[in-house]
Amino acid sequence: MTFTQELWASAEEVYAEILAHPFLRGLTDGSLPRPAFRHFVQQDSHYLRDYARALAVCAAKAPTDADVRAFADDAVGAIAAEQGMHAEFTAELGEGPEQPVLPTTLAYTSYLLATVYSGSFAEGLAAVLPCYWIYARVGEALLEKSSPDPLYARWIAAYGAEEFQGVVRRVLDLADRIGPELSDSERARAARHFATTARYEWMFWDAAWRGEAWPVPTAD
Template identity: 30%
Template sequence: MFSEELREEAAALWQASFDHDFIQELVAGTLDEQGFRYYLLQDCYYLIHFSEAHGLLAAKTADEEIRASQLALQKGMEEGEIAVRERYFKWLGITKEEYQKTVVAPSAYEYVNHLYRQLATGTVGTSLAALLPCYWLYLEIGQRFSQVASPNPLYQDWINTYDSPEFAESTRQQISLLNQLSELADEDERLAMKEAFLISSQYELAFWEMSYTRETWQFEALN
């Protein structure tokens, strides 16, 4: 299946995510909480736009199944994922004012722009392919590490979020839709879908590095 082909193509990038110091230290409970705090602030920005991207994808397609699924996922993101981040903000004492003053890091900014570019200039298939790694990679992180039991309860709670039947079903649904669209696509579009998927996979890896190093812009105005 096309999704299996994409997963194989992305294998090295995804393994680098699993092996990244951010993930390994998070699982071990040794990750500096300031790094995780930075991740949450940047991820909140990303998730707001990720949710919006589902609504834009729904508006982009004439397929009723895809439209309904993306609107449902958008609603779920708003009620679930972002709500979870708000809970973690409270856990770490992150205030609304702190979030509002947070400068969006280069990698988070670029990843979101990649999603919007696909929605603006790509097809329904390339747009969905760009969204899929965020689901699928996080599901695999949850499945790989939920039983390891991080000694930091905050980190274990975060890992468990991505090893739930509900999240697995959302991911399965997106994979199924991707496979359906690939069957209708010509070779050029399938190549574009693969490229969109791999670019998102690389940005997922960049997100860990961004959070681990607390990436900043290389000019003073925003830092």
């Protein structure tokens, strides 16, 4: 079993639950309420700022110069996505109340940053990988159906596009390149991180679907 096969096996059931989630079903049939999508876009903007930082740490620990450049480029790309695609979506959705960083987003990004800073490169890679890989798989799966809603169709097309799929294949190839060098214990830790952040991916969509808010008022 390759390293990526081992990682995917640790989260295959989670991925099935993601595809079945009403948020994603609502994207493809056009029934997703706009407030749920606005919630997702706002929290994704918060998320991507810290995800870019996590990718930058992966770049610092990467094994080759080419890998350093690739992760650094991906970190820049995450910020560009936040500023570009999200600004476009926000303009079309209309101005809504600005959300603070909400519980699921904060938990997810805190876990990511703790893992990439304290763990090995392989552990950090495994932690950031579900955001690449699950979005690519979701984009690919939803692209055939697309959506009758043009806004949702654009979101689906962005992640189903060959350009994004190629980026993800590059990261998967890197994972399989380093996999044979890892000890059994490090592979097991990496699989646990991958499974955990895959669950956070499900939780992120679910938080938008539920309209998650802090259970008690915050100072800000």
